[in-house]
Amino acid sequence: MQLEELIMTLKQRRLMLTVTQEYLAELSGVALRTIKEIESGKGNPTFATLSRIADVLGMEIKLVVKQPVN
Amino acid sequence: MQLEELIMTLKQRRLMLTVTQEYLAELSGVALRTIKEIESGKGNPTFATLSRIADVLGMEIKLVVKQPVN
DNA sequence: CCGGAAAGTGCGCTAAAATGCACTTTCTGG
């Protein structure tokens, strides 16, 4: 999963739950400014930041063996 | 997946492939110093760094909906 | 047992992640 795709997934999940960036910031403990930057595609978030956001959205980051492409 | 668990998975995968930290550094383009730090549990890697390492090891980072714990 | 290979670490630098504040732009429900 590329970062862009991961971000899209987070964003879609947030919208599906009808949570604002502001509320997500409160719940996750990640600064609103940081959430805004991530969702607007700026920068390269750390694992900790992504993980805290994902948690609140009921998601998690996994490391898995790639499926062979055939 | 917690960071610690993710790191363990990366490390085990590297060892399974009998790749040294040094060679992994070469292949991934991530500095040897950085790989050492990550594997020894220091710090909080960025998505980009984790992703480059995972790639070389034939793995990938995924964001998935958490399984309900029941 | 022991030497070389692999892994871990102290020190220091730079670039960038994370943050706050204030302002602008965009979206949306009534």
Place this chain on the structure above:
DNA sequence: CCAGAAAGTGCATTTTAGCGCACTTTCCGG
């Protein structure tokens, strides 16, 4: 259509990830 809510952004600061270099420690095959 329009006000308020939500999202995006410029500027500045603090913290820290990523990195190099040199050194120490640990591991392991012969």
